[in-house]
Amino acid sequence: MLGTLFNTAAVALGSTIGLLFRRHITSANQTQILTVFGLFTIALSIDMMSKMASPIDVFIALIIGSVLGQTLSLHSRLSAFTSKLNIGTGFIKASVLFCVGGLTIIGCMEEGLSSNYRLLYIKGIMDLISSVFLAAALGRGVLFSALVVLIFQGSLSFLFFSIGSSIPADLIIDLTATGGILLLALGLDLSNIKKFNIIDLLPTLVILPIINLLHSLIKLSINGFGI
Numbered sequence: 673m674l675g676t677l678f679n680t681a682a683v684a685l686g687s688t689i690g691l692l693f694r695r696h697i698t699s700a701n702q703t704q705i706l707t708v709f710g711l712f713t714i715a716l717s718i719d720m721m722s723k724m725a726s727p728i729d730v731f732i733a734l735i736i737g738s739v740l741g742q743t744l745s746l747h748s749r750l751s752a753f754t755s756k757l758n759i760g761t762g763f764i765k766a767s768v769l770f771c772v773g774g775l776t777i778i779g780c781m782e783e784g785l786s787s788n789y790r791l792l793y794i795k796g797i798m799d800l801i802s803s804v805f806l807a808a809a810l811g812r813g814v815l816f817s818a819l820v821v822l823i824f825q826g827s828l829s830f831l832f833f834s835i836g837s838s839i840p841a842d843l844i845i846d847l848t849a850t851g852g853i854l855l856l857a858l859g860l861d862l863s864n865i866k867k868f869n870i871i872d873l874l875p876t877l878v879i880l881p882i883i884n885l886l887h888s889l890i891k892l893s894i895n896g897f898g899i
Contacts, residue, residue: 675783675792676829680822682800683770687815690807702809709806710863713769713855720773720852725842729883730850736883737876747869754813762810766817768858768870769806770799771824772851772877777844780825784832792825843884850880 697705724730741747747764754763770776775798779791799821807814832839854876857868 673783673826673829675779675789675796676822676825678789679770679792679796679799679825680818682796683766683803683818683821684815686800686803687807687812687818690804690809691812691815693804694808694811697808705805705809706862707864709769709802709809710859710861710865713859713862715859716773717852717854717856717859720855721849723845724849725845726884726887729880729887730846730853733850733876733880733883734853734873737879738873740875740879741872742869744875746874747871750871757816759813759816760811762806762813763816763820764813764871765810765858765862766803766806766814767820767824768854768874769802770817770821772854772874776825776828777848777851780828781832781844784829784834840884840888843881846880846884847877850876 750764751761754760773795775791775795779795782788782791803814803817854870854873857873858870860866861868861870
């Protein structure tokens with residue numbers, strides 16, 4: 673958990689610094705910062721999406737996951753909740769940015785399986801820098817996203833610690849690619865190119881392991897019948 677704790681502290685520290693300097697940053701500067709973050713996020717997403725073990729699994733999971741998220745109105749409900757707390761859209765966007773990247777999955781896997789915190793330390797430093805500028809542009813919601821980092825990465829590390837060795841390598845590859853697709857949507861949103869209800873897409877990350885398992889069982893059945 674040391675890597676996750678470091679990452680959480682880094683986001684909290686960076687956000688605090690960004691909030692302290694926010695008053696000195698003009699509205700035009702804030703818009704420019706978000707555009708740059710959007711473009712950088714798109715670049716990261718392209719690299720993450722470059723490898724897929726089973727594109728059809730990812731495709732099906734995206735369809736089912738997005739429909740499920742929309743049906744449950746996840747984005748609308750979370751947006752209403754954050755509005756009541758007066759922490760705005762910065763909470764949602766920062767949480768997605770900090771939690772669905774490839775470094776999150778691989779870093780938590782290394783932390784859970786071998787207590788190797790190297791990648792999460794690197795991610796923490798990157799998030800420290802990112803949170804400074806994001807908080808300056810999006811407000812205090814970015815600070816509260818540190819709690820999401822703690823809960824999400826902590827849970828993911830514990831999951832890998834518990835059953836990590838049994839998680840198929842192809843599933844990890846596809847989860848990383850799916851995270852890249854979600855980051856692409858976030859990047860387009862931050863750049864104000866196309867608005868997405870990002871939270872409605874998150875069930876995809878839960879649906880994908882189920883699709884992967886069903887796909888594997890179908891393959892075993894076919895092989896068992898000698899087809």
